Amino acid sequence: MPSTRLHVALIGAGRMAQTHAAVLATLPGVRVRAVCDPREAAARALAEPLGAAAVTEAARVFDDPHVDAVLITTPTPTHAALVTRAAEAGKHVFVEKPVAATLEEAERVVAAVARAGVACQVGFQRRFDPAYVEAKRLVDAGELGALEGFRGVSRDPAPPPLAFLRSSGGLMVDLGIHDLDTARFFVGEVREVYAVGSVQVEPRLKEYGLFDTAVATLRFDNGALGTLELGLRTAYGYDVRAEILGERGRLHLEMDSRLHLRRYDAAGGSFVRPRGFEERFFDAYRGELLTFFACLRAGQPVSPDAADATKSLQLALAAQRSLETGSAVAVATFREGVAA
Amino acid sequence: MPSTRLHVALIGAGRMAQTHAAVLATLPGVRVRAVCDPREAAARALAEPLGAAAVTEAARVFDDPHVDAVLITTPTPTHAALVTRAAEAGKHVFVEKPVAATLEEAERVVAAVARAGVACQVGFQRRFDPAYVEAKRLVDAGELGALEGFRGVSRDPAPPPLAFLRSSGGLMVDLGIHDLDTARFFVGEVREVYAVGSVQVEPRLKEYGLFDTAVATLRFDNGALGTLELGLRTAYGYDVRAEILGERGRLHLEMDSRLHLRRYDAAGGSFVRPRGFEERFFDAYRGELLTFFACLRAGQPVSPDAADATKSLQLALAAQRSLETGSAVAVATFREGVAA
Amino acid sequence: MPSTRLHVALIGAGRMAQTHAAVLATLPGVRVRAVCDPREAAARALAEPLGAAAVTEAARVFDDPHVDAVLITTPTPTHAALVTRAAEAGKHVFVEKPVAATLEEAERVVAAVARAGVACQVGFQRRFDPAYVEAKRLVDAGELGALEGFRGVSRDPAPPPLAFLRSSGGLMVDLGIHDLDTARFFVGEVREVYAVGSVQVEPRLKEYGLFDTAVATLRFDNGALGTLELGLRTAYGYDVRAEILGERGRLHLEMDSRLHLRRYDAAGGSFVRPRGFEERFFDAYRGELLTFFACLRAGQPVSPDAADATKSLQLALAAQRSLETGSAVAVATFREGVAA
Amino acid sequence: MPSTRLHVALIGAGRMAQTHAAVLATLPGVRVRAVCDPREAAARALAEPLGAAAVTEAARVFDDPHVDAVLITTPTPTHAALVTRAAEAGKHVFVEKPVAATLEEAERVVAAVARAGVACQVGFQRRFDPAYVEAKRLVDAGELGALEGFRGVSRDPAPPPLAFLRSSGGLMVDLGIHDLDTARFFVGEVREVYAVGSVQVEPRLKEYGLFDTAVATLRFDNGALGTLELGLRTAYGYDVRAEILGERGRLHLEMDSRLHLRRYDAAGGSFVRPRGFEERFFDAYRGELLTFFACLRAGQPVSPDAADATKSLQLALAAQRSLETGSAVAVATFREGVAA
Incomplete structure (x- = not known):
């Protein structure tokens, strides 16, 4: 399925990133292109078995035209800025809960995502x-x-x-x-x-x-x-x-x-x-990513999206x-x- | 076991009385002597299969020297007065929850029971x-x-x-x-x-x-x-x-x-x-009455008692x-x- | 219910007899009149709390005109003879399984019970x-x-x-x-x-x-x-x-x-x-005796009967x-x- | 992981092949290279979503030097011959149960696998x-x-x-x-x-x-x-x-x-x-293939092997x-x- 292969980057290489990486390794048609974390060793540890690049600057991910989507698992205070930058770079976003640290930030995320016309799914895996x-x-x-x-x-x-x-x-x-x-x-x-x-x-x-x-x-x-x-x-x-x-x-x-x-x-x-x-x-972690990528492929709206998660x-x-x-x-x- | 046979009277002949009566019929050494309810038909319906007398006045029960204990299942507002009268007549009491309708009443019940030196167990069957x-x-x-x-x-x-x-x-x-x-x-x-x-x-x-x-x-x-x-x-x-x-x-x-x-x-x-x-x-309804009568026989304190139930x-x-x-x-x- | 009170005798005072005695103590309208066991101490231990007589000779039970029914819990080899004698004495019988030790004996029991017109229930409590x-x-x-x-x-x-x-x-x-x-x-x-x-x-x-x-x-x-x-x-x-x-x-x-x-x-x-x-x-031991006595009172056939148990x-x-x-x-x- | 990527071919495209194919699509480091079935449409239906070739002759698989292992899910009577040919071609084998249709055939399979020094795991997924x-x-x-x-x-x-x-x-x-x-x-x-x-x-x-x-x-x-x-x-x-x-x-x-x-x-x-x-x-179907490929990679013996399955x-x-x-x-x- 080369034509539908999706390239993703992980931003954050902590415990949740490891959980998602374990799922990504089993998803047909999805390729992890990069793992980004300021702690280079953590990025590399996660990237290597996936055959992905390890980077320390998120800009590297946002500037990469081959990246279709990013999975953000960084600490909550960074969510709003990273989602916004990703959206502005035209990347689809999967971000861990909560979507942002404050209500005001969350509302700005909703607006940025809507402006960019990208998908943004929030990690309520249950x-x-x-x-x-x-x-x-x-x-x-x-x-x-x-x-x-x-x-x-x-x-x-x-x-x-x-x-x-x-x-x-x-x-x-x-x-x-x-x-x-x-x-x-x-x-x-x-x-x-x-x-x-x-x-x-x-x-x-x-x-x-x-x-x-x-x-x-x-x-x-x-x-x-x-x-x-x-x-x-x-x-x-x-x-x-x-x-x-x-x-x-x-x-x-x-x-x-x-x-x-x-x-x-x-x-x-x-x-x-x-x-x-x-x-x-x-199964739920697997299900949420399977659904996220299926929606991206089908051009259908993701759920729960940033607005839902804001509530x-x-x-x-x-x-x-x-x-x-x-x-x-x-x-x-x-x-x-x-x-x- | 004639010497340890206990004679009880039911005051109230409603649904809870029926539940207790079904238990009493299976308790060795306990005999229901009377069922008291202002609704004479109800009293009689419950009393007959137990071989007990049906009466409409509680005084008949309290004045009967052969009654060792009473089981009170009347409406809550009547609990305090009935328990108090029973205690004053020297009868042991098993009363449905709540022990009384108000805190003040309940405290008076506790005092009356203590004064009389009778047992008073409250029906928290669980x-x-x-x-x-x-x-x-x-x-x-x-x-x-x-x-x-x-x-x-x-x-x-x-x-x-x-x-x-x-x-x-x-x-x-x-x-x-x-x-x-x-x-x-x-x-x-x-x-x-x-x-x-x-x-x-x-x-x-x-x-x-x-x-x-x-x-x-x-x-x-x-x-x-x-x-x-x-x-x-x-x-x-x-x-x-x-x-x-x-x-x-x-x-x-x-x-x-x-x-x-x-x-x-x-x-x-x-x-x-x-x-x-x-x-x-x-099993719990059976257990609470079994225990109540066993405590009466053994001269041990019942539980939960009126003070406990007041809390x-x-x-x-x-x-x-x-x-x-x-x-x-x-x-x-x-x-x-x-x-x- | 004096008119429907049934008088029973236990023949055998072992473990199963104890199980049945615990049930009998809770059955309204049933009175244990005697416990019979050649081991007099065992008979007495079981009889006393029930207010029953302890005897060592089964004949004492069979000859007692006040005994309506017998519960036989003796060793299997004795079942056939005891059930037959009970039936011939006009007593209803509840006997532990198996109804007899051999098929031939069981068939003779079936015939004796039928001849006598008494009820004979076998203890398949499940x-x-x-x-x-x-x-x-x-x-x-x-x-x-x-x-x-x-x-x-x-x-x-x-x-x-x-x-x-x-x-x-x-x-x-x-x-x-x-x-x-x-x-x-x-x-x-x-x-x-x-x-x-x-x-x-x-x-x-x-x-x-x-x-x-x-x-x-x-x-x-x-x-x-x-x-x-x-x-x-x-x-x-x-x-x-x-x-x-x-x-x-x-x-x-x-x-x-x-x-x-x-x-x-x-x-x-x-x-x-x-x-x-x-x-x-x-509950099953209780249920089988409750049903046995209810059938006796109602004049209805008991089940499983001796013929059924023979199969x-x-x-x-x-x-x-x-x-x-x-x-x-x-x-x-x-x-x-x-x-x- | 290009160096450890394993190439497999499916022989048989029926219901069990579909079950295995669903698993294979999620196994990192395993690539399905071909699906072989005499019913060409069935082979193609399974092959296409996996990006694999559809072939109708098993020889095509056995002669392909890039194929590391074969998964055999054909009817039982064909097992022995196919496993033997695969072993002789130096391919590792995963074959559905039973390993062969007769005991004699099974013993010949055991011998052939041993001679070739390949791994042969049998599909007892439980x-x-x-x-x-x-x-x-x-x-x-x-x-x-x-x-x-x-x-x-x-x-x-x-x-x-x-x-x-x-x-x-x-x-x-x-x-x-x-x-x-x-x-x-x-x-x-x-x-x-x-x-x-x-x-x-x-x-x-x-x-x-x-x-x-x-x-x-x-x-x-x-x-x-x-x-x-x-x-x-x-x-x-x-x-x-x-x-x-x-x-x-x-x-x-x-x-x-x-x-x-x-x-x-x-x-x-x-x-x-x-x-x-x-x-x-x-999970068991996934586990057996994960283990099979892990053993191949580690050079460890598979289990249950042909001899075990023969028993x-x-x-x-x-x-x-x-x-x-x-x-x-x-x-x-x-x-x-x-x-x-």
């Missing part, structure tokens, strides 16, 4: 997990009737380094945004959020006004109610769940057991659980504000820096 | 479900380490009659109190509760400022965080779940499948779910206040009629 | 487990279409004492008869059985030509095929399963988890399994023969002592 | 399913202690065309060989097999002495006992299961639910089941003989055409 895809089909087909409730749970096995936590925008923006995006994906927009947090895992977070554990209530525009539970440490592996309630039923999304294997011994019955996001969502960001920022202030926050009118 | 018993054992044995989180879910298949809902004290007091008691049972006292509600099932509730659906966040004294989800209608049966999180693990309490049977056909795999509380908690009531009233006002409520200092 | 009851309902309602297959599994956690094993009639007669009865209950008569066995648990069995482990194939009259797996030792608890296959679906009967509780910790997810037959089939015995004896000879055995024409 | 891999690890680590039992189940949703069934070697050779290979993989060699069959799905099979349903017992060299259940039609999807029993526990391999999604509605709880082997074993074939042929004759068959001495 939407591409086979179970979420089927759940969405059922919801859209009306199998649940009117939607009435939602539950989202995300618990990571272990907290990231303190430095990362300090720059990540907070628990709601870094972790909770996945569940909040899922809530929007299935049920619709959230009108009001109330969150409370605690520090139970990493005591040093207290100095920074940050939290490693949080719960929240959600009130949706359509009247549905929801809850959210977040944590940065479990003994028992990766714990991501979602429930969607409707007048006619309930859908329950959970990878409880990792393998199709149960073990029985003197302790009773047991099963192995997923230990991290790569294990839980490998998830606004919701996450509102939730983060509630977490920090102890007050319910109205989402639609929430602007950072302005009291809710 | 504590006696075999799974809850085992979970409690694990928690108390330190298997979860420090406790960090809780989730409670109670969804009834169908709402009770409007008249009942109007007099039940609200969703938190009538239904949520079970989950809040469970939260206390496993994790400890709740410091602050925030609840939001909606009307999605029974539109007429709006006129009365009541809700049929609610979610809440809980902040415990020990720093743990929790969520609560309540609803009065599901398409899929009775849905009661609890989760307890600790630094070393998580316990998940749920009767997902009613029978030890899975069915596979053209639609895939399926299983039958419990349809109501009797089905889900039959669950205070928490439920605080949650109900939050639901109605939209503000977080501090539980320990919450008094009805006083702004939180 | 038929009364709530899951089996529902499965039977589905099968009879045609939900599976034509029946095409069966699987039965019975694995005990630990072997009984060697002395018991030597007198029990062999693995197929003592343990496998439950699965073979289940096979007949759901799918119909078995035409041919082939079994192979091994000694993996209790090496001393080899001296007696006995087995502690066996598998078998079943060919049913209607063309369906089945398998059977038996064992006398597991590390992981009590393992009884059944599967029924039809052209339109499959039913799977298994108590995988004992409690409605899952535990998650550093080892993954786990659950508690049932450890013995009392735990797995408590299960014939099948078990045929399977035992196959196990011992290594040849397939045709069931319908199988007579003990005659080559298949 | 060994590469992640759950089977983990189960094998546990068994090899001694977690089950001594192995005592096995159960294999394979039920296809719908029978293949009659023409295929007639030429497939029979139910044990075409379908059962997977379970029998699994039995050998986990527990070891089988000493004796006894099988019974029936025709319940495709009545025309009776004319040809073939069966669509079978059950069998297995006696292993180490004393373990096993069962096998096979069928060619289910209403409820693809049903492949395996159980391994040991003195210290049991492993249960089953994909009961296809998606990590449960649905609850008025019918109760339900889940989606896998519908076919591609869905159930996609599975011998066992399957012995089981087929038992199915057809109604007698138990001793496996080690079984030779086709010679009475067991």
